[in-house]
Amino acid sequence: MTLSIRPDVNSAAQVVSSLSTQQLPTVTETEMLQAVRTLLIGLGENPEREGLKDTPKRVVKALQFLTKGYHESLDELLNGAVFTEDANEMVLVRDIDIFSSCEHHILPIIGRAHIAYIPDGKVIGLSKIARICEMYTRRLQVQERLTLQIADALQGLLKPQGVAVVIEATHMCMVMRGVQKPGSWTVTSAMRGVFAEDARTRKEFMNLVRHNTNFHS
Incomplete structure (x- = not known):
């Protein structure tokens, strides 16, 4: 999937320039999971042990939720209110x-x-x-x-x-x-x-x- 940072929109009607949006490299979910596995190994852990088998998936899902604001805008949030x-x-x-x-x-x-x-x-x-x-x-x-x-x-x-x-x-x-x-x-x-x-x-x-x-x- 392609990850991009939404521009900070201060007005629902404001048009921001394309320079405000940074396009990031394409990163697949598999690559994200592997990154967490690599981190666990670097910390001296075994990502294959029972307690850690699903940890990469959980970490990626948690981080996606905790940063979901990047993919929201004031326009969508206000909905005319x-x-x-x-x-x-x-x-x-x-x-x-x-x-x-x-x-x-x-x-x-x-x-x-x-x-x-x-x-x-x-x-x-x-x-x-x-x-x-x-x-x-x-x-x-x-x-x-x-x-x-x-x-x-x-x-x-x-x-x-x-x-x-x-x-x-x-x-x-x-x-x-x-x-x-x-x-x-x-x-x-x-x-x-x-x-x-x-x-x-x-x-x-x-x-x-x-x-x-x-x-x-």
Whole structure:
């Protein structure tokens, strides 16, 4: 099969140049399975033993799922769920569980995203905010880029008064290896429009993110 990286589309109507798409060499699933077998042998394991016989197949299937965001686009994701509304107050979806993979070690990034925007005539289905988040997390990522991609996608789609994204995550590459610091959290933010320009709006967002409501577990 041919693997290609989908361009990051910031607007459902935006046309990106062909230079934005990188065409990768053709790789068959058999070659992918063999690559995992070779890796197991390199680690000193026997890929023919009972517990590892199906491991190459499972690893390939898992990695395809964890990177399925490369083969999704905002157009497909939205499916027309942008609506005209007079709303002009903050819309916040917080505590969105996220699972991504660090592009340096292909180890898990686990955390939560808090995403807000202030409409300017257009709103988006709430579930689509979580789906946009998931599309970008299902790629090999660094947290800084992930945060910016989500913010820029919403800004491009809705042209709102502003967008705010905060991601809090723990990186298994810092927990399981390297400095081995469990309990450490990385926090990144991206502010667009009024969230970047107006300190009071930004403060309101941060207060809502921190606030524990009675119905929140």
